[in-house]
Amino acid sequence: MTLEKQFDRVMEEAYYLAGKQVDYWANYFIRSLRQKGGLVTAKRMLVPQRGGTAQAGFQRLVDAGRPDLAIEHRVLEERFRTLFTPSELAEAQRRVDALPKHAIRKPVPPEANHPETLAETRTYEEGAVRRVLVSVYERDPAARSACLRKHGVLCAVCEMNFEERYGEIGEGFIHVHHKKPLAACRGDYQLNPEKDLVPVCPNCHAMLHTSDPPLSVEELKAAMDKRATD
Ligand SMILES: [Zn+2]
Ligand SMILES: [Zn+2]
Secondary structure (H helix, E strand, C coil): CCHHHHHHHHHHHHHHHHHHHHCCCCHHHHHHHHHHCHHHHHHHHCCCCCCCHHHHHHHHHHHCCCHHHCHHHHHCCHHHHHHCCHHHHHHHHHHHHCCCHHHCCEECCHHHCCHHHCCCCCCCCCCHHHHHHHHHHHHCHHHHHHHHHHHCCCCCCCCCCHHHHHCHHHCCCCEEEECCCCHHHCCCCCCCHHHHEEEECHHHHHHHCCEECCCCHHHHHHHHHHHHHC
16 A cells, blocks of 8 residues: 555544544545545645634644544654655644643543532643633533533433432432533633533543543443443
8 A cells, every 4th residue: 555545544534533532523624535635635734824624623623632633643643754745744743732731631530530529729730721611611500401401411421311210309410511621711712502511420420531631422432332342
């Protein structure tokens, strides 16, 4: 297989990975891949531009806590570097280097994992504002009821229903999880309770927060499916 064909394949894999893991199905991207191939698509995305679709896609992955899925990382792989010009490589590197530290996913140890009590007073070198906002969104009663009106009270990961499980006392009980932690730190962010919040049981909620930024609902479901078939 030629290097270019290998790159095509890696680009297509990147599309499906982002779709499956963070529910980002980049239509423009797959259309371009099929019409023009991976290399032309990547090169176009590496043209420096302000607020273009390439950056929007990159931002989408950053917001999902998965900048590692961005094609910039594939471009920078040692084996593919010869396919690109020095300025294309420099642009990819610039974008990767521009990521704030809090955008890069790191594990949260069990003793620090308290999704329901993300402390407002806790201070972080970076991301303090983000922490505060996330917990505010997850606790906001109006946002919560808008989310539950749309999605119901079943856990979006394991489908647990508290009333079914515990009877009357469980009626209406569920956590809501905010899916877009990093978007929250941008000044222009407007919460969309139907899209940005998701109902989850406390167990699944804690499992989503085993990473910071958190896992996506799709990733946690995939991990559970994998566990079930192991
Ligand atoms: Zn659950
Ligand atoms: Zn959460």
